[in-house]
Amino acid sequence: xxxxxxxxxxxxxxxxxxxxxxxxxxxDHENMFWYRQDPGLGLxxxxxxxxxxxxxxxxxxxxxxxxxxxxxxxxxxxxxASTNQTSMYLCASSLLTSGRAILYEQYFGPGTRLTxx
Amino acid sequence: GIQVEQSPxxxxxxxxxxxxxxxxxxxxxxNLQWFHQNPWxxxxxxxxxxxxxxxxxxxxxxxxxxxxxxxxxxxxxQTTDSGVYFCAGTYKYIFGTGTRLKVLA
Numbered sequence: 096x097x098x099x100x101x102x103x104x105x106x107x108x109x110x111x112x113x114x115x116x117x118x119x120x121x122x123d124h125e126n127m128f129w130y131r132q133d134p135g136l137g138l139x140x141x142x143x144x145x146x147x148x149x150x151x152x153x154x155x156x157x158x159x160x161x162x163x164x165x166x167x168x169x170x171x172x173x174x175x176a177s178t179n180q181t182s183m184y185l186c187a188s189s190l191l192t193s194g195r196a197i198l199y200e201q202y203f204g205p206g207t208r209l210t211x212x
Numbered sequence: 213g214i215q216v217e218q219s220p221x222x223x224x225x226x227x228x229x230x231x232x233x234x235x236x237x238x239x240x241x242x243n244l245q246w247f248h249q250n251p252w253x254x255x256x257x258x259x260x261x262x263x264x265x266x267x268x269x270x271x272x273x274x275x276x277x278x279x280x281x282x283x284x285x286x287x288x289x290q291t292t293d294s295g296v297y298f299c300a301g302t303y304k305y306i307f308g309t310g311t312r313l314k315v316l317a
Binding site for chain 2 (some may be wrong): 120128130132136137138140141143153154183185187189199200201202203205206208
C-alpha cells in the first residue's frame with residue numbers, strides 16, 4: 096500500500112515565524128504535491144514537483160516555497176507565516192509515466208492543520 | 213484554466229437511499245479521480261477513471277471523457293458514506309469544490 100506521511104497533524108505558529116511542513120512517501124513516486132484546503136474553496140494547488148529539485152507553481156504559490164532534495168520527501172515552507180495561511184495542508188504523491196500528461200492515481204497524506212496566531 | 217464543477221453541493225439522504233454525484237469539466241481531461249474525505253480530513257481514493265465505468269461494492273463511477281463529465285453512484289447509502297466527495301482531473305489534479313453528503317440513520 097502507498098503511504099504518504101506528514102510531519103504533524105496539528106501545528107500552531109506565530110505570525111512571522113518560518114514554518115516547515117514535511118511530507119514523505121514510500122512508493123518511489125515521481126510526482127509530489129502540496130495543497131491547501133479552506134471551507135467552501137475545495138483543494139487548491141500550491142506547488143507540485145515532478146522530479147528531484149524540479150518544481151512548478153500551482154494556483155496559489157504566493158507566500159510559499161518548496162524543496163525537494165530527495166525523491167521521497169517534499170517540503171513546504173512558509174517563509175514568514177501570516178494569519179491568512181491558517182488552513183489545512185495536504186500532501187499527495189503520484190506515479191508518473193511518460194511525460195506529464197499521463198499519470199496514475201494520486202495518494203494523500205493525513206493533512207496538517209496549521210493555525211497561525 | 214480548467215474549471216471543475218461538482219453538483220449538488222450538498223446532499224442529505226436517508227440510510228438505504230441511492231444517489232448520483234456529478235463532476236463537469238470545462239475542458240478535456242486526461243485523467244480523473246474520485247475521492248472521499250472522511251470526517252478526520254483524510255482523502256480516500258475511490259476511483260481512478262479517465263474513461264468508462266468501474267464498480268467497487270456499492271459505489272460505481274462512469275466517465276464520459278468526450279462530453280467532459282463523470283458520475284459517481286452510491287447505492288444503499290450508509291451513515292459511514294457521510295463526508296465530502298471530490299473529483300479531480302488533469303495532470304495538475306485540479307479539484308472541484310466537492311459534494312457534502314450526510315446520510316441519516
